[in-house]
Amino acid sequence: MTSISIIGAGNMAGAIASVLAKGGASVQIVAREADKAAEVAAAANGTSAVFGDALTGDIVVLAVPFAAVDDIKATYADALAGKVVVDITNPVDFGTFDGLVVPADSSAAAVIAEALPGAKVLKAFNTNFGATLATGLVDQTTTTVLVAGDDADAKQALIDAVVAGGLKAVDAGSLKRARELEAYGFLQITLAAAEKTSWTAGFALHA
Ligand SMILES: NC(=O)c1ccc[n+]([C@@H]2O[C@H](COP(=O)([O-])OP(=O)(O)OC[C@H]3O[C@@H](n4cnc5c(N)ncnc54)[C@H](OP(=O)(O)O)[C@@H]3O)[C@@H](O)[C@H]2O)c1
Numbered sequence: 536m537t538s539i540s541i542i543g544a545g546n547m548a549g550a551i552a553s554v555l556a557k558g559g560a561s562v563q564i565v566a567r568e569a570d571k572a573a574e575v576a577a578a579a580n581g582t583s584a585v586f587g588d589a590l591t592g593d594i595v596v597l598a599v600p601f602a603a604v605d606d607i608k609a610t611y612a613d614a615l616a617g618k619v620v621v622d623i624t625n626p627v628d629f630g631t632f633d634g635l636v637v638p639a640d641s642s643a644a645a646v647i648a649e650a651l652p653g654a655k656v657l658k659a660f661n662t663n664f665g666a667t668l669a670t671g672l673v674d675q676t677t678t679t680v681l682v683a684g685d686d687a688d689a690k691q692a693l694i695d696a697v698v699a700g701g702l703k704a705v706d707a708g709s710l711k712r713a714r715e716l717e718a719y720g721f722l723q724i725t726l727a728a729a730e731k732t733s734w735t736a737g738f739a740l741h742a
Contacts, residue, residue, distance in 0.1 A: 541565065587610055596660075601637075625721055
């Protein structure tokens with residue numbers, strides 16, 4: 536059985552937990568507040584733990600803001616070596632709302648990979664609004680999760696877990712593609728913020 540730890544207990548943690556649990560994965564929710572972790576875990580028939588506790592999953596989803604990377608590194612760098620680590624962040628510069636806080640020739644995923652040596656870092660879920668993970672639909676189209684990463688086995692394991700949960704998943708290439716995925720995610724956010732698209736819809740992929 537695929538085992539997943541999700542750090543965070545917010546909107547994306549809950550949405551991702553529901554997809555992966557639906558696909559048969561065992562889910563652990565790890566959050567700073569025990570009550571929040573327990574609530575999200577219960578909805579996914581999973582277990583919960585407090586931030587700092589041991590991570591039981593082979594795949595670890597960082598469902599936290601990009602700014603939390605330093606805390607993740609300080610707490611879990613050793614524990615994450617050898618694990619599949621999924622970066623879902625959109626590192627938006629909320630000061631200007633006109634770009635990302637990572638350098639234009641880099642990405643949040645690249646920064647996280649550098650901070651967590653030995654981790655098999657993937658970029659995924661950042662182009663999916665939480666609502667489209669929960670419903671499984673972008674308008675009438677099945678939600679597609681784009682997954683980038685350099686470790687083929689890690690990428691396939693996440694793709695299999697997502698597909699088992701009823702969504703589509705597409706290999707978007709190497710971790711270098713995280714830069715494009717983050718630009719794509721940012722554009723989708725700006726369109727929704729400007730009310731040109733909906734927070735419950737967004738970009739869909741037709742194959
Ligand atoms: N919402 C979306 O539709 C969406 C779509 C794509 C990607 N994303 C990305 O997904 C990530 C999570 O977004 P969200 O909407 O789920 O946010 P959220 O609802 O605000 O949840 C954030 C979670 O991160 C935890 N957290 C924050 N700082 C932390 C730290 N330093 N150490 C440990 N835990 C920390 C929070 O815990 P506390 O409750 O203790 O603060 C909370 O559980 C973000 O990077 C965002 O860019 C979001």
